[in-house]
Amino acid sequence: MENQQSGNEYFEKVVQVNRVSKKTQGGDKRSLSVLVVVGDRKGKVGVGLGKGADVQTAVRKATTIAKKHLISISLKDNRTINHTIFIKRGAAKIILRPAAPGRGIIAGGAVRVVVEAAGISDIVSKVIGTSNKASNVYATLEGLKKLKPLQMNRVGTKKQEEIKISKV
Numbered sequence: 001m002e003n004q005q006s007g008n009e010y011f012e013k014v015v016q017v018n019r020v021s022k023k024t025q026g027g028d029k030r031s032l033s034v035l036v037v038v039g040d041r042k043g044k045v046g047v048g049l050g051k052g053a054d055v056q057t058a059v060r061k062a063t064t065i066a067k068k069h070l071i072s073i074s075l076k077d078n079r080t081i082n083h084t085i086f087i088k089r090g091a092a093k094i095i096l097r098p099a100a101p102g103r104g105i106i107a108g109g110a111v112r113v114v115v116e117a118a119g120i121s122d123i124v125s126k127v128i129g130t131s132n133k134a135s136n137v138y139a140t141l142e143g144l145k146k147l148k149p150l151q152m153n154r155v156g157t158k159k160q161e162e163i164k165i166s167k168v
Contacts, residue, residue, distance in 0.1 A: 039117025
């Protein structure tokens with residue numbers, strides 16, 4: 001279920017819909033739990049978990065929560081991540097690696113949705129731990145939070161140091 005409205009600048013994707021049931025004195029209370037990933041495809045991505053009596057209410061709540069909790073990530077050449085990341089969160093273990101230009105998104109279900117919403121176009125990933133979509137989405141988001149910003153002028157400073165040494 002992909003939502004791309006003309007007035008909405010965010011990419012929204014429903015990752016998981018769960019039926020939840022709770023035993024109460026008057027009988028069973030049933031509701032739905034929905035996991036949504038939201039991103040602007042320019043380096044911002046967020047995840048929200050909404051609960052409601054019907055799917056539309058739950059999706060609306062999850063989207064609102066995801067938009068409130070957007071994180072910014074730095075991209076290398078606006079296409080891939082800066083360095084390799086290994087993240088373990090709960091039972092989920094995920095490896096994210098930068099890829100060469102034109103390689104595309106090589107990632108499984110839940111990781112692919114988060115990466116697409118963030119605007120990463122070249123990446124290689126592997127899910128090692130659990131197959132639980134919610135755990136994998138949260139672990140991927142945690143890994144993207146730990147990305148170090150790209151350091152500029154690193155090569156320039158080395159050359160300046162070499163020039164200073166050669167003059168002395």
